Amino acid sequence: xxxxxxxxxxxxxxxxxxxxxxxxxxxxxxxxxxxxxxxxxxxxxxxxxxxxxxxxxxxxxx
Amino acid sequence: xxxxxxxxxxxxxxxxxxxxxxxxxxxxxxxxxxxxxxxxxxxxxxxxxxxxxxxxxxxxxxxxxxxxxxxxxxxxxxxxxxxxxxxxxxxxxxxxxxxxxxxxxxxxxxxxxxxxxxxxxxxxxxxxxxxxxxxxxxxxxxxxxxxxxxxxxxxxxxxxxxxxxxxxxxxxxxxxxxxxxxxxxxxxxxxxxx
Numbered sequence: 001x002x003x004x005x006x007x008x009x010x011x012x013x014x015x016x017x018x019x020x021x022x023x024x025x026x027x028x029x030x031x032x033x034x035x036x037x038x039x040x041x042x043x044x045x046x047x048x049x050x051x052x053x054x055x056x057x058x059x060x061x062x
Numbered sequence: 063x064x065x066x067x068x069x070x071x072x073x074x075x076x077x078x079x080x081x082x083x084x085x086x087x088x089x090x091x092x093x094x095x096x097x098x099x100x101x102x103x104x105x106x107x108x109x110x111x112x113x114x115x116x117x118x119x120x121x122x123x124x125x126x127x128x129x130x131x132x133x134x135x136x137x138x139x140x141x142x143x144x145x146x147x148x149x150x151x152x153x154x155x156x157x158x159x160x161x162x163x164x165x166x167x168x169x170x171x172x173x174x175x176x177x178x179x180x181x182x183x184x185x186x187x188x189x190x191x192x193x194x195x196x197x198x199x200x201x202x203x204x205x206x207x208x209x210x211x212x213x214x215x216x217x218x219x220x221x222x223x224x225x226x227x228x229x230x231x232x233x234x235x236x237x238x239x240x241x242x243x244x245x246x247x248x249x250x251x252x253x254x255x256x
Contacts, residue, residue, distance in 0.1 A: 008256075010144050013244050014234035015115030016125070022065070031110025031247030032256050052229040054138035 003041045004048060007055040008033040017047035017056060074122035081218065084181075084211045088194040088204065091211035098239070105243040105250075114240050121231050124221055128230020139228040139235060149241045156217075156238040159185060163209035171202035178205070182212045183219065 004026075006017075011033040018026040018034060025040035026047060036047075038061055048056045083090035097120075101113035114121065128134030142148050169175040179192040191211075195204060221233030234240055 012144060012149075012235050012240060013111045013114065013247070014121065014231060014237075014240060015111065016121075016231050016234065018115060019125075028111055028115050029256060030251045030254065031105055031112075031244060032251060049136075050229070050231075052139065052231040052233075053144040053235045054229070055144070 001061075002043050002058040003038045003061045004036045004043065004045075004056050005059040005061065006034050006036055007057075008035070010053065010055050012053055014052060016050045016052055020046040020050045022046060068116075070117050071122070073117055073119045074126055076119040077123045077218070080119075081215065084215075085194055087196055088179075088191060088207040088211060089197060089199065091207040091214070092203075094210055094214050097214075101239050101243050102246070105246040108250075110247055111240070111243050113243065114234065114237075118234075120218065120221060121234055124225045124230045124233055127222075128225050134225050134230045135227060136230075137228050139224070139232050143228075143232070144235050149236050150245075152236050153238045153241045160213065163206075163213065166209060167202050167206040170205040171200075177201040177208075179208060181208060181215060184216050 004017075013028050013031055013033055015028050015034070018024075018028055022044060023040050023042055025037045025042075026034050027037075029035045034056075043058060045058060048058060080090070080094060083093075097118075100117070101111075104113045105111065128136070166175070166178075170177055179190065179195050180188045181191040182188050191208060217233075217237075221237075224232035224236075
């Protein structure tokens with residue numbers, strides 16, 4: 001199943017994705033980067049749409 | 063699924079209120095220091111980027127205008143905008159402009175230059191703003207107000223432009239405060255597993 005995957009190296013940690021996530025699957029880890037909890041992610045794509053830097057993609061995860 | 067709104071989801075109102083107050087009395091510009099020190103203090107004292115994530119009034123306003131009012135094209139921003147070089151470069155530029163503003167205040171404080179009742183937009187356009195100087199105070203207090211209000215106006219305008227061109231909160235990508243707070247967090251947790 002595809003899940004939200006964040007380019008953590010470039011993430012600006014603004015929190016837009018965490019704000020829109022309906023499952024609260026995203027946290028801003030230590031103010032450095034957003035992190036997705038894949039077991040909670042429902043692949044809705046809200047975060048992908050909201051990310052101002054377009055750094056979130058839906059990718060097949062193992 | 064609709065999220066339950068928290069009290070801090072209404073902070074966006076502070077941005078238009080702040081900008082409006084500056085039309086009536088420029089001294090209100092000093093209130094903007096809250097938006098300067100709070101994020102720094104939060105990140106220094108271990109709160110991470112809670113300011114950006116939850117409380118930032120400007121970010122919320124852009125989000126509202128860009129999504130509810132559909133004032134954003136919702137296009138991806140160019141890659142260089144989130145590059146380290148541009149973000150730290152913009153922060154440096156912003157700080158130089160900020161220090162210059164403080165220096166102008168200092169000159170007025172020392173009596174070396176006169177109070178200029180202008181608001182400078184985008185570091186270039188000088189607008190006469192004497193109509194908002196209604197209470198007589200020490201000239202340097204007023205000078206700082208005009209300078210700080212110029213900084214706030216300028217950054218709001220830049221934010222509105224990029225909100226329209228790209229995603230609603232594109233400002234957050236190169237916001238100097240955001241870059242600074244993230245930088246502080248990166249330094250603070252450099253030895254921790256991120």
